[in-house]
Amino acid sequence: MSEIPLTNILFLSTGLFFIGVYGLFTRRNMITMLMSVELMLNSVNINFVAFNKYLYPEKLDGIFFSIFIITIAAAEAAVAIAIIINLYRSHHSIDVEDASEMKY
Amino acid sequence: MSHPIYIALIPLIPLACFLILGLFGRKYFSNSAGIIGTLGLLTSTLLSLSTAYEYLFVSGKVNGVFQKIEVVKFTWLQFSPGVSIDLGLLIDPITVMMLVVVSFVSLMVHLFSLGYMKGETRFATYYAFLGLFTFSMLGLVLSSNIFQIYLFWELVGVSSFLLIGFYFEKPSAVAASKKAFIVTRFADLGFLIGILVLSFYSHTLDFGVLIERLTTSGSPYLTAINAASFLGVSALTWGLLLVFMGGAGKSAMFPLHIWLPDAMEGPTPVSALIHAATMVVAGVFLVARLFPVFALSDPAALNVVMYTGAFSAFFAAVIACTQTDIKRVLAYSTMSQIGYMMFALGVSKYNGEDGLGYMGSMFHLFTHAFFKSLLFLGAGAVIHMVHSNEMKDMGGLRKLMPITHISFLIACLAIAGIPPFSGFFSKEEILMASFESNKLIYAVALLTSGLTAFYMFRLYYSIFWSKPADAHHHGHHGEGTLSMKIPLILLAILAVVAGFVPIASWITADGTAIHSSIPITFSILPVTLAVAGILLATRLFKTSNELPERIAIQMGGLYKAASRKFYIDEVYLFVTKKVLFNLIGRPAAWFDTNIVDGFMNLLAKLTASLSELIKGYQSGKVQDYALYFFGGIAGLIIAFIYLWK
Numbered sequence: 001m002s003e004i005p006l007t008n009i010l011f012l013s014t015g016l017f018f019i020g021v022y023g024l025f026t027r028r029n030m031i032t033m034l035m036s037v038e039l040m041l042n043s044v045n046i047n048f049v050a051f052n053k054y055l056y057p058e059k060l061d062g063i064f065f066s067i068f069i070i071t072i073a074a075a076e077a078a079v080a081i082a083i084i085i086n087l088y089r090s091h092h093s094i095d096v097e098d099a100s101e102m103k104y
Numbered sequence: 105m106s107h108p109i110y111i112a113l114i115p116l117i118p119l120a121c122f123l124i125l126g127l128f129g130r131k132y133f134s135n136s137a138g139i140i141g142t143l144g145l146l147t148s149t150l151l152s153l154s155t156a157y158e159y160l161f162v163s164g165k166v167n168g169v170f171q172k173i174e175v176v177k178f179t180w181l182q183f184s185p186g187v188s189i190d191l192g193l194l195i196d197p198i199t200v201m202m203l204v205v206v207s208f209v210s211l212m213v214h215l216f217s218l219g220y221m222k223g224e225t226r227f228a229t230y231y232a233f234l235g236l237f238t239f240s241m242l243g244l245v246l247s248s249n250i251f252q253i254y255l256f257w258e259l260v261g262v263s264s265f266l267l268i269g270f271y272f273e274k275p276s277a278v279a280a281s282k283k284a285f286i287v288t289r290f291a292d293l294g295f296l297i298g299i300l301v302l303s304f305y306s307h308t309l310d311f312g313v314l315i316e317r318l319t320t321s322g323s324p325y326l327t328a329i330n331a332a333s334f335l336g337v338s339a340l341t342w343g344l345l346l347v348f349m350g351g352a353g354k355s356a357m358f359p360l361h362i363w364l365p366d367a368m369e370g371p372t373p374v375s376a377l378i379h380a381a382t383m384v385v386a387g388v389f390l391v392a393r394l395f396p397v398f399a400l401s402d403p404a405a406l407n408v409v410m411y412t413g414a415f416s417a418f419f420a421a422v423i424a425c426t427q428t429d430i431k432r433v434l435a436y437s438t439m440s441q442i443g444y445m446m447f448a449l450g451v452s453k454y455n456g457e458d459g460l461g462y463m464g465s466m467f468h469l470f471t472h473a474f475f476k477s478l479l480f481l482g483a484g485a486v487i488h489m490v491h492s493n494e495m496k497d498m499g500g501l502r503k504l505m506p507i508t509h510i511s512f513l514i515a516c517l518a519i520a521g522i523p524p525f526s527g528f529f530s531k532e533e534i535l536m537a538s539f540e541s542n543k544l545i546y547a548v549a550l551l552t553s554g555l556t557a558f559y560m561f562r563l564y565y566s567i568f569w570s571k572p573a574d575a576h577h578h579g580h581h582g583e584g585t586l587s588m589k590i591p592l593i594l595l596a597i598l599a600v601v602a603g604f605v606p607i608a609s610w611i612t613a614d615g616t617a618i619h620s621s622i623p624i625t626f627s628i629l630p631v632t633l634a635v636a637g638i639l640l641a642t643r644l645f646k647t648s649n650e651l652p653e654r655i656a657i658q659m660g661g662l663y664k665a666a667s668r669k670f671y672i673d674e675v676y677l678f679v680t681k682k683v684l685f686n687l688i689g690r691p692a693a694w695f696d697t698n699i700v701d702g703f704m705n706l707l708a709k710l711t712a713s714l715s716e717l718i719k720g721y722q723s724g725k726v727q728d729y730a731l732y733f734f735g736g737i738a739g740l741i742i743a744f745i746y747l748w749k
Contacts, residue, residue, distance in 0.1 A: 021734070025727055096726045103724030 009050040016043035030084045030094045034077065041073045108175040111193055114151045114203060115242035117144045118210075122235035129228025137228035138221075141235055142214040148242070149207040156200040160610055164197070170615040172196040172312055174248050189309060192248030197611040198392055198466060202245035205473045206382045210238045212591035213377040216481050219585035220373055220488055230270060230371070237263035241382050245389060249309040250299050253390070257295070257354070260386065261288050264378050268370040280366035287363040291353020298346030301339055305329035311393060319400040326401060344398060344405040348391060348412075355387025356439045357446060358416040362673055364439055368431040368493075372484030375431060380438050380480050381473035388445045388469055395462060395613055399454040410450020414548045417443025419670070421555040425562065426656075426667035429493045430483050433563050434476070437519065440552060441472050447549070448534040451541040452613065459613035461541070464533030467607040471526035474602050475518040478595035482512040485584050485592065486567055495563075499571030499648070507589050509568050511596035516564045518599045520557035520634045523627070529603035532622050535630055553630055557637030565645035 016039055023036030045066040052062025084094055091098050121144040129137050164170050177192035214234060221230055240259035247253035262285075269281030303309050306317045306325045317325040318340065332339040349360075356364035367379050378384070391398065391409060398406045417440045424436035445465040452461025485508045490497050502509040518525035521532075531553060538546040609617035644652050656663045665671065721732075 024730060099726075100724035104719040104722045 006050060006054045009046065013043040013046040013050070016040075016046070028095045028097050030080075030087065030096055033096070034080050034084070037080075038073060038077070041069055045069055108193065110151050111155055111175055111195065111246070114148050114155065114207065115239050115246060117148045118235040118238035118242065120144065122232050122239060125228050125235060126232035129232055130226075133228050135227075137231040138214070138218045141231035142211070142218065144235070145207065145211045145214050145238065148238070149211045152200075152203040152207040155195070156204050159195055159200045160197075164195075168616060170197050170610070174312065177248065186307070189251050190249055191252055192310075193246045194248035194311060195246075197615070198389065199245050201466065201470055201607075201611055202389060203242065205470060206238065206241050206245065209381040209473055209477045210234070210241075210377055212477065212481070212595055213373045215587050216376075216484065216591040217371075217373045219588035220484055221371060222585070226270070233263055233266050233270070234374075234377070237267065237378060237383070241386075244386060249311055250303065250314065251309045253393070254292075254295065254299055257350070257386065258292065260383050261285060261292070261354075264288075264367070264383055267374040267378060268367045270371055270374070271369070274369065277369040280363075280369040284363040284367045287360055288353045291360050292350050294346040294353075295350020298343045298348075298350065301343035301346065302329075305332070305339060305343070315394070315396045318397045330401075338402075340397075340402050341405050344394070344402055345408060347394065348387075348405065348409055351387030351390040352412060353387070354390075355384050355442050355446070356416075357387065357412050357443065358419055359672065361416065361420070361439050362676060365432045365435045365669070368429070368435050372431065372480060372487055375435070376477040376480030376484065379435065380476040384438060384442055385445065385469050385473070388442060388449065388465065391446070391449050392462065392466060395449065395452075396454060398449075399452065399613065406450050410447045410542070410545060413443045413446025413448070413450055414545050415443070416440070417447065417552045418548050418555075421552045421559065422666050423669050424559040425555060426663060428495045430486070430495060430498070430563060430567065431480075431493055433559060434479055434483060437556065437560065438476055440556065441468070441476065441519070444531070444534055444549065444552070445469050445472070447545055448537055451538045451545055453541075454613050457618055460533060460618060461537035462613040463608055463611060463618055464530060464537050466611045467533055468527075468530035470605070470607060471518070471530045471599075471602045474595055475515040475525075475527060475599040478511055478515040478592065478599055479519070481588075481591055481595065482508050482515065485588055488584055488588075495566040498567045500569065502568040507592055511592040512564060512568070514596045514599050516560045519560050520638060521553055521630060522634055522638075523631065524600075524603065526599055526601070526603035528631075531630065532627055533608075536622050536626060539626070550630060550633060554633035554637045557634040558641050561638045561641035562645050565641060569646050570648050
């Protein structure tokens with residue numbers, strides 16, 4: 001079984017990251033935006049794991065880091081969903097365009 | 105010496121009355137305010153009398169010379185070890201005399217007002233103001249340093265302002281109170297500068313120390329203040345003249361007298377208290393307080409006092425002959441009598457028998473307080489009866505108001521200087537002093553005393569004779585309540601006997617008694633002139649006739665000018681409205697609106713347009729913010745990668 005080169009994995013993660021960025025900027029639905037943020041986080045996770053495996057196989061730092069990120073992503077999702085629920089209660093919508101009162 | 109607490113209580117009781125009546129009067133004491141104020145003042149008066157007795161007969165004299173005693177002294181504001189403003193109570197002969205005069209006249213006015221002001225909606229407020237005034241005036245005479253006297257001086261001004269404007273529904277009263285306040289404030293500006301000049305060179309504010317330092321010949325302070333000069337006049341003269349300017353403003357000396365006649369808009373008892381007996385003599389008191397400095401170190405400044413006083417005395421007497429508002433006649437006569445006191449100080453010397461003028465001035469202050477407040481209270485009773493200030497609405501009142509009539513007559517005789525009424529004695533001292541020192545002043549004084557007799561009896565006849573008694577249909581109420589009659593009677597008695605008080609052995613410039621007596625031959629001329637004035641007034645005004653009209657027409661321009669008060673008011677209006685407003689006020693206003701405000705407006709406009717420009721970035725949309733965020737991060741990354749070296 002031939003090794004998959006590191007660059008391929010980096011292309012994958014970069015692609016995943018910008019798909020996330022695109023989703024964050026174009027979607028108006030907050031759930032979708034949350035999903036986009038998760039995509040971006042996961043692309044970072046892939047980077048960590050890949051660099052750990054290819055460059056320093058004897059160490060585990062990158063893997064630990066990705067575990068931390070998964071944990072934090074879970075907490076962040078909980079906070080984000082709480083915000084979304086509150087937004088829905090007050091605005092009867094989870095469209096971010098509807099919640100733009102806080103302006104000049 | 106009696107306990108300091110008792111002396112401190114003399115001004116503090118009226119202050120307490122002011123606070124109680126001012127804060128709670130309208131709610132709880134709307135009827136009893138007068139009683140409370142009067143009882144408080146009665147206590148103060150008794151304390152003043154006992155203090156005066158203590159001082160004059162028991163403790164004041166050491167080796168035959170009256171001492172200045174500082175009974176209370178504490179440091180109020182300490183700026184640096186050498187510079188502090190103290191508060192204290194100073195007792196000396198003029199202070200005890202003023203204490204008695206102020207508290208007694210104030211008591212009479214409180215009592216009189218019980219009837220006069222009855223039924224006013226702001227009855228309690230009126231008594232509160234009276235309390236404030238009495239407190240300030242008593243504090244003024246007790247002040248032990250020149251800065252403290254300035255504080256009370258301003259307080260007196262404020263309470264005068266409040267009382268003149270008591271009927272604030274009347275536009276004329278409002279205008280009069282403003283005028284009084286502004287004119288006296290203007291004069292007080294001079295006073296303040298004078299205080300600063302004197303205290304700067306003498307390094308103290310305390311009266312005793314200041315006088316000592318500025319009168320001891322050869323003291324470094326005196327040398328310094330004489331050496332410094334401005335426009336060719338020494339700093340000492342400037343200081344004293346500026347202090348005198350403050351005094352002239354309060355005492356209505358020419359040319360700062362214009363507020364006094366207008367101040368008659370206030371309730372009449374107030375005029376009796378403030379604008380006749382007490383506040384207006386504050387200027388005389390101030391000059392008397394600093395008299396050693398004037399007399400020993402700076403005769404030039406004293407000459408200014410003398411000429412100002414003499415001119416004011418004569419000038420006011422002439423105007424008084426032509427006025428028809430009875431209170432204005434009295435106002436000008438007050439100004440004239442205060443002019444007497446001023447020039448009496450001016451002609452005086454410091455030592456021993458030469459201090460006759462000083463003594464005469466204080467004596468006249470003392471007697472004048474009684475007969476002038478009596479005249480005002482009498483006028484108040486008349487006004488209360490006929491509801492008018494104009495002479496033409498009066499006449500023939502002698503049957504309707506017998507007590508007022510008799511007491512008014514006594515006061516007129518006293519002010520005219522007919523023996524044995526009190527004014528005679530004090531006026532003789534002043535005339536004697538001026539005769540000995542300056543013949544010109546003596547001539548003016550003599551002429552003024554004749555004029556005084558004339559215009560006072562013009563007033564007297566116009567009120568009480570002139571018309572038959574039944575000309576009045578408004579006799580629907582009698583002469584006034586008992587509380588209005590008692591002060592008249594008491595003051596009338598004092599107007600008769602006050603001349604026998606031995607002021608000469610108590611109040612002198614250097615504290616030693618004066619023993620000289622005035623030869624009876626000297627009195628002949630002034631008394632003859634006074635009698636001539638009275639007879640002339642009798643001829644002209646006792647019965648209604650055409651003669652005064654004819655004389656007025658013959659006098660032509662002079663009469664008109666005098667009745668228009670020699671156009672002084674118009675001159676002031678011209679100077680302020682035409683000259684000051686146009687030359688200084690308008691450019692200053694233009695500068696303020698266009699330059700100062702313009703700069704601020706420019707700043708505000710710049711800020712506003714800038715924020716208008718960038719406010720779109722705060723759109724309220726989360727995704728915009730996220731975009732800025734990513735843009736910022738991207739920018740930083742580029743900066744770090746390509747620009748960080």
